[in-house]
Amino acid sequence: MREFGYERVFDISGAVATLDADPEARFLGGGTNLVDLMKTGVERPARLVDIRELPLDRIESTDDGGLRIGATVTNSDLAAHPEVRRRYPALTQAVLAGASGQLRNMATVGGNLLQRTRCGYFADVTQPCNKRAPGSGCPAIEGEHHNHAILGASGHCVAVHPSDMGVALTAFDAVVSYETTDGPGELPLAEFYLPVQDTPHRETALPPGALITSVTLPPGPVAANSRYRKVRERASYAFAIGSIAAAIDVRDGLVHEVRLAFGAVASRPWRARTAERILTGAPADAANFAAAADAELAAAEPLSRNGYKVTLMRNLVVAVLTELTEEAAR
Amino acid sequence: MAPAPSSTYSAITLNINGEKHTLTVDHRTTLLDALRERLDLTGTKKGCDQGQCGACTGMLDGRRTVSCLQLAVAAEGREVTTIEGVAEGERLHPVQQAFLDLDGYQCGYCTPGQICSAIAMIEEHAAGWPSAVTDDVRPDAPPSPLTAEEIRERMSGNLCRCGAYVSIVQAVAQAAGITTGTETVAGPHNEEAAA
Numbered sequence: 001m002r003e004f005g006y007e008r009v010f011d012i013s014g015a016v017a018t019l020d021a022d023p024e025a026r027f028l029g030g031g032t033n034l035v036d037l038m039k040t041g042v043e044r045p046a047r048l049v050d051i052r053e054l055p056l057d058r059i060e061s062t063d064d065g066g067l068r069i070g071a072t073v074t075n076s077d078l079a080a081h082p083e084v085r086r087r088y089p090a091l092t093q094a095v096l097a098g099a100s101g102q103l104r105n106m107a108t109v110g111g112n113l114l115q116r117t118r119c120g121y122f123a124d125v126t127q128p129c130n131k132r133a134p135g136s137g138c139p140a141i142e143g144e145h146h147n148h149a150i151l152g153a154s155g156h157c158v159a160v161h162p163s164d165m166g167v168a169l170t171a172f173d174a175v176v177s178y179e180t181t182d183g184p185g186e187l188p189l190a191e192f193y194l195p196v197q198d199t200p201h202r203e204t205a206l207p208p209g210a211l212i213t214s215v216t217l218p219p220g221p222v223a224a225n226s227r228y229r230k231v232r233e234r235a236s237y238a239f240a241i242g243s244i245a246a247a248i249d250v251r252d253g254l255v256h257e258v259r260l261a262f263g264a265v266a267s268r269p270w271r272a273r274t275a276e277r278i279l280t281g282a283p284a285d286a287a288n289f290a291a292a293a294d295a296e297l298a299a300a301e302p303l304s305r306n307g308y309k310v311t312l313m314r315n316l317v318v319a320v321l322t323e324l325t326e327e328a329a330r
Numbered sequence: 331m332a333p334a335p336s337s338t339y340s341a342i343t344l345n346i347n348g349e350k351h352t353l354t355v356d357h358r359t360t361l362l363d364a365l366r367e368r369l370d371l372t373g374t375k376k377g378c379d380q381g382q383c384g385a386c387t388g389m390l391d392g393r394r395t396v397s398c399l400q401l402a403v404a405a406e407g408r409e410v411t412t413i414e415g416v417a418e419g420e421r422l423h424p425v426q427q428a429f430l431d432l433d434g435y436q437c438g439y440c441t442p443g444q445i446c447s448a449i450a451m452i453e454e455h456a457a458g459w460p461s462a463v464t465d466d467v468r469p470d471a472p473p474s475p476l477t478a479e480e481i482r483e484r485m486s487g488n489l490c491r492c493g494a495y496v497s498i499v500q501a502v503a504q505a506a507g508i509t510t511g512t513e514t515v516a517g518p519h520n521e522e523a524a525a
Binding site for chain 2: 006096099101
């Protein structure tokens with residue numbers, strides 16, 4: 001591991017000023033991803049700026065009835081919060097589906113959004129990887145890619161974003177707030193992650209040196225009838241091979257409002273807007289759920305060994321929307 | 331003149347099991363390595379050293395964490411609890427006693443992490459935290475009992491390569507009943523094995 005400087009910051013302006021002055025510095029939250037990547041040499045910061053003492057550890061209701069989640073709130077505190085469980089249950093389920101109890105106690109909301117892919121080639125510094133070493137190539141396309149992207153990938157990178165939390169936040173239209181030395185800014189999560197194209201090393205639209213300060217969930221009554229379901233290769237403590245955050249409001253048998261986001265299928269949490277559009281106003285039945293999933297997945301470009309994900313995601317859409325519709329009707 | 335590069339080591343004071351320890355650490359030192367290599371607290375074990383096995387589990391400010399991904403310098407000012415600090419003198423913690431009573435181990439290497447994890451997990455459950463196998467996570471839902479399924483899910487961050495899981499679940503259930511009066515549904519060994 002490269003040697004590095006360490007300092008704690010206690011105010012936000014000091015945090016962004018420190019990063020602004022040293023382009024090789026990185027913010028340290030829970031460290032569950034960053035420290036791991038530093039051990040393997042994927043990350044080589046010259047300085048760590050520890051942000052755990054910043055006053056960003058609260059969850060509070062917004063004036064319009066949403067929730068503002070501070071960037072250093074731990075995954076555990078987010079999942080256990082009564083208002084999250086009441087108003088956005090799929091978010092609690094998504095967080096609890098990720099990692100282990102120990103890691104959820106360490107990991108933070110801001111860090112969750114900025115965590116790196118678990119693609120094995122990215123993690124192995126002896127291998128080419130366009131995300132880690134731009135221009136070096138992508139061995140996953142012809143190699144080990146059974147858990148790689150089927151949507152929105154490019155010939156330069158087929159890695160998936162590993163977050164569960166981010167999938168639920170995407171379904172609920174979360175907005176990321178950040179601070180820079182030039183002042184604050186906001187990015188809807190839908191615009192937070194950049195398209196892969198030929199720049200897979202550029203992952204987010206955050207300005208250089210920006211510090212995520214909070215994630216805000218707008219009010220969304222539909223979210224109260226929501227679910228996160230994760231499919232993985234073992235029952236617990238594994239990354240998804242496919243996951244879904246879904247919410248639905250059915251009135252008189254018709255879909256009044258629906259939210260769908262997919263995990264582990266793209267370089268970012270994938271909002272299924274095509275499926276949502278088709279379903280809105282349509283009868284809430286399994287045939288329509290399947291047709292909407294098929295329309296969304298028509299854009300899928302599976303690799304030679306991950307085509308199962310197309311079927312998996314279709315089945316997840318049908319199963320979860322059917323369950324939510326039936327439970328709400330009881 | 332260019333600014334001096336920031337120092338790559340620091341003198342820190344760690345509060346471990348209620349005792350203060352002052353030492354100078356290279357910033358790259360994890361809490362796990364500081365405990366084992368610098369402070370002779372070798373009860374905390376190194377397994378994978380990448381946050382995947384749970385052998386190095388201890389508590390920070392009362393919450394279970396893995397010490398292999400925790401930088402020692404970033405633990406300054408926090409209360410560190412290790413397996414050496416969970417008993418009261420010669421009286422074992424109820425979770426330790428339950429692991430002994432029910433053979434919750436074979437080789438014992440993962441055991442300190444299992445015990446620290448279980449102690450904190452029982453408190454998490456008693457505080458009403460749901461888990462990934464909790465049917466209804468809404469706050470007004472009735473609290474879920476600490477079933478064997480719940481214990482397995484909540485302890486999934488602790489691997490046991492001997493495969494002593496059946497007894498570990500039993501031990502955790504017994505200890506939870508003793509320490510918090512938690513309703514548990516672990517059943518006898520043979521039911522566990524069949525589940």
